[in-house]
Amino acid sequence: MVRVILTTDVYHPFVCGVTKIVDIFAKEIPRYGYRVSILAPAQMKEAYIYSRTDSVDRLYLKSLKFLAFYPEVNAPEIFSSFFAIRKLLNNGINGEKVLVHAHTPYLTTTLLRLTARMMKIKVPIILTYHTLVEEYLKRRFGFLRGVASMIDSVFMGDLLRKIKALIVPTEYAKKVLLKHLFKGFRKLETKFIKIPNPLSREDYVVPNKSASSYYGDLEDGKYAIWVGRISHEKNIQFLIKLFENLDYKLVIVGKGPLLKYFKRKASSNTLFTGFVNNDVLRALLRSARCFVIASGFDNMPLAVMEAMAQGTPIISYNKGGHTEYIKHGVNGYIYRNIKEAKKYIKNVFENDDIYEEMSMHARETSKKFHPDIIIPKHTRVYENFIG
Structure with missing residues (x-):
């Protein structure tokens, strides 16, 4: 029996793309004969908490907020985490083979690596590179970004030397990471494997309610939507400006450090829902005329793929990994400036034939990310490195 340990620095109750993807892997890979453990930080009094639900072992490490870098990240307490991880790894010594699939490269994964070395x-270790950290550092650390970027470049290069493979969901992510690394580490490009992230099976389910049944002031098919963390790097200010003089409503789903700020700045045709559960999210995506995105920061935002699974065309800025899956004029549009964005939004809203055609192609595109397609690609990678 092989145990796959999924490591992450972000997990419930904070819900983001990485959280969702970890949950998808935890649910799907047991179908292929693997046992699964999740190693994640949590704010709690106990040194660690072990739980088992739905055939998945979860080990939560006592942690503190890591405010200096990313407010939603919890930093595990080192001493107690060592004993908790030691207990988890002992399962491998006692008869199971163990493989780590890391979904964040930093705190939790580093603690596991150090504990294994001491033992x-x-x-x-296989790492999926989800977050384009170089882009985040530029916005987070201002004039100190050069120092922060250099430290991260050394860390990622050293990690890349020690892991078995690095999975990139997009060619864009590969390009950005290689540029971020020092030249001496770029020869490790041979460890890169491109595999898109999976969607969950539930993402393809047609909701039994429409958006208007949840929000009385929304008219189905008469609004555009964006979903994600409300922060500087997402370029939400562009979306708000884009819709100021348009006759269509903009729905912004999610929470984040700038939620209150943008609520004050936005015009009356913008609705902020805050965090919503999966049933409401699917209804909002299904009833939207299009999904709009203005950020070039993203690797492969899960919300874009979730929107496609509900048949929602994508109107995106021409930078970001997700654009590799958008065919201009087929399942959405790719714009370069605000003038083009307004033109394409009007096309989708005012022409039913264009919308219906794009909606059909968006659903077809989303099938590429079905777990029955994506998970076996990952398990083949696992098999290559299991002793």
Whole structure:
């Protein structure tokens, strides 16, 4: 029996793309004969908490807020985490083979690596590179971004030397990371494997309610939508400005450090829903005329793929990994400036034939991310590195 340990620095109750993807893997890979453990930080009094639900072991590490870098990240307490991780790895010593599939490269994964080294056991590690950290550092650290970027470049290069493989969901992510690394590390490009992230099976389910049944002031098919973390790097100010003089409503789903700020700045045709559960999210995506995105920061935002699964065309800025899956004029549009964005939004809203055609192609595109397609690609990678 092989145990796959999924590591992450962000997990429930904070819900983001990485949280969702970890949950998808935890649910799907047991179908292929693997046992699953999730190693994640949590704010709690106990040194650690172990739980088992739905055939998945979860080990939560006592942690503190890591405010200096990313407010939603929890930094595990080192001493207690060592004993908790030691207990988890002992399962491998006692008969199971162990492989780590890391979904964040930093705190939790580093603690696991160091603990394994102290125990003198070799654990193969595969990392999926979700977040384009270089882009985030530019916006987060201002004039200190050069120093922060250099430290991260050294860290990622050293990590890349030690792991078995690095999975990139897009060619864009590969390009950005290689540029971020020092030249001496770029020869490790041979470890890169491109595999898109999976959607969940539930993402393809047609909701039994429309958006208007949840929000009385919304008219189905008469609004555009964006979903994500409300922060500087997402370029939400562009979306708000874009819709100021348009006759269509903009729905912004999610929460984040700038939610209150943008609520004050936005015009009356913008609705902020805050965080919503999956049933409401699917209804909002299904009833939207289009999904709009203005950020070039993203690697492969899960919300874009979730929108496609509900048949919602994508109107996107021409930068970001997700644009690799958008065919201009087929399942959405790619714009370069605000003038083009307004033109394409009007096309989708005012022409039913264009909308219906794009909606059909968006659903077809989303099938590429079905777990029955994506998860076996990952398990084949696992098999290559299991002793």
